[in-house]
Amino acid sequence: MVLQSKKAAEMTGRQRLTVFLLLGAGFMLSVDFSILNVALPQLGAGVGLELSALPWVVTAFALPAAGFTLLFGRIADLFGRRRMFLIGIGLLAVSSVLGGFATNPAMLLTARVLQGLATAIATPAALSLLVTSFNDEKLRARVLGLNGALMSGGFTVGALVGGTLVGMLSWRSAFLINVPVAVLIVVATPFVVRPGSTARGVKLDVPGAVTVTLGLLAFVFGVINRNPFALVGGLALLVVFWLIERRTEAPLAAVGILSRPTVKWGNVAGLIVFSMEPGAIYLMTLYLQDVLHFAPMTTGLVFGVPGLASVVAGILAGRFIGRYGSRKVLAVGMLVQTACTAPLVLLGTGNGWLAVLIPALFLGFFGHVTAIVSFLVTATAGLPDSEQGLATGLATLTQQIGITIGVPILAAVAATQSGLLSGIHLALAVNVLVTVTAVAFIWTGLRPRPSATSDSSDSGGTSADDLVAA
Known part of the structure; x- marks a missing residue:
């Protein structure tokens, strides 16, 4: 019994590679959340963004990152987690190139929106791939521990790396550093990560998807900008979403x-x-x-x-x-x-x-x-x-x-x-x-x-x- 328990708690070579790749991707995404925070003044000056508009660099990322996460988590269940993970990382590479070469506020904010959307696509897919790669609960908890450490550490590293890159190079490097890492992940993933199972015979709950996404976007916007109308409107849409999910045959979120x-x-x-x-x-x-x-x-x-x-x-x-x-x-x-x-x-x-x-x-x-x-x-x-x-x-x-x-x-x-x-x-x-x-x-x-x-x-x-x- 003891030998069986020890054997069950050991990772295979493929599982180690999967953990390394998925945790690396999650770390990159968490770094990306904070890497630009210390570079906001230089970034604003570089593209002609007014000082009063600098918070939108953060908001443009946070809104889609929060608003679309639930939707893409369910889409990954239906259409393939590995596929959605690759789409998200690929989009991150494209949006980082766009941000790195931005010459005006519109290009910059578009890049940040796309980076937030890439995070909403890739993060739940990566986490679910990580969880479903392990049947042993203790081993799964250990892997999630590493994920938590890297995710939390990524916010701190993002600030340090951002400050260093801006000081040595320019704010553009804070965008472009993502590109080679993302390309490497996209190339390696099909050879390392198994595609996993998908739900069959289930349709996407479009009314639920629309209400929860708009509701979350409005709610987060209301909190960030202290806008009571957006906050109340977001909560109202989330209530509508809850009612839809209780009645639909194929809910986006089975309540x-x-x-x-x-x-x-x-x-x-x-x-x-x-x-x-x-x-x-x-x-x-x-x-x-x-x-x-x-x-x-x-x-x-x-x-x-x-x-x-x-x-x-x-x-x-x-x-x-x-x-x-x-x-x-x-x-x-x-x-x-x-x-x-x-x-x-x-x-x-x-x-x-x-x-x-x-x-x-x-x-x-x-x-x-x-x-x-x-x-x-x-x-x-x-x-x-x-x-x-x-x-x-x-x-x-x-x-x-x-x-x-x-x-x-x-x-x-x-x-x-x-x-x-x-x-x-x-x-x-x-x-x-x-x-x-x-x-x-x-x-x-x-x-x-x-x-x-x-x-x-x-x-x-x-x-x-x-x-x-x-």
Whole structure:
């Protein structure tokens, strides 16, 4: 029995190559999200984009990345995950060339829209291909751990690489660096990644696709631009989408999947994790540059060193889940993240506060990535392969929405105060309160059901009760 267990947990050579390629693609996509942030002033000057319009460089990417994720996650189920993955990476290469050679704002913003669309196509397809490549739950959790580490680390690396490229070359290099990597992935994928199964005899739910895409676009637009009309309109369209999905014979999102505690509460956890931590990082960027007056490159290094904890957490998180269960690891990861945010509410104006900030970032990143891995394992566990595209599409959608709305929400809270530092303190306090409250609900929602045949989720090991019914 022991020998069988060890053998089941070993990767084949093809699985290793698949993991390397898909994780590399996911890392590139996460880097792409943040690589231009530090280059916005130079980029705007290069194409003649007004200072007031610079936020649209970020928004043009975020809107399609969030708005089309669920749609393309389902399309990947129906028409082939590997095919959609290749289309997404190919589109990323084309859009990066367009951005790299942009000479006016229209070309630049078009490139960013296409990059966001490429992310919406490729990310859920890559994640579902990754999940369905492994039947062993412990091995799957380990791979998702690496995915979480690289995904989280990609945001930090994006800022560092962006600053370096802009300083040494130009803002155009931040676009063009994607091209050779994307071409290599497109060439290698057919030889490495199996195409996977597709759902047959099922038609795409067009009314559902239209309402959910427009609803998400309007909702995210409303949050980013603090537009109440877009926000209400987006929510109304999402309600219409929900009603359509309850009645259609071939739903885009089978709402019954949300009756699973793992899918529902796993995605709630993901939304909190991906909104609160990037929001806190944004606030600390303001603190380092506008309060302590550090240079952008120095700020990147302050985040880069603690960011190494992301890699360590990604390696260990899968093992933690195998030993203690996803419910416990998810809750502890989120609590560590918020416990390390709490002392930042006391930050002052002297450089000596770095002695508090850097260790808090290090431990906070560890908890953050651990929570990401647990969220992915929880939200995709126990589902048949035919629903993995939907589940991973929902998980990716949660990630994109969280990243998109976290910064503007906490920035809006900070803006209610007259002073920058007092605003940062208030926003961080809200961050802590929201996360702690969410953990209480998630812990209760993921408790083992009375019908469970085993309580092993609260003892050592990963059981079906913990991963599926949890």
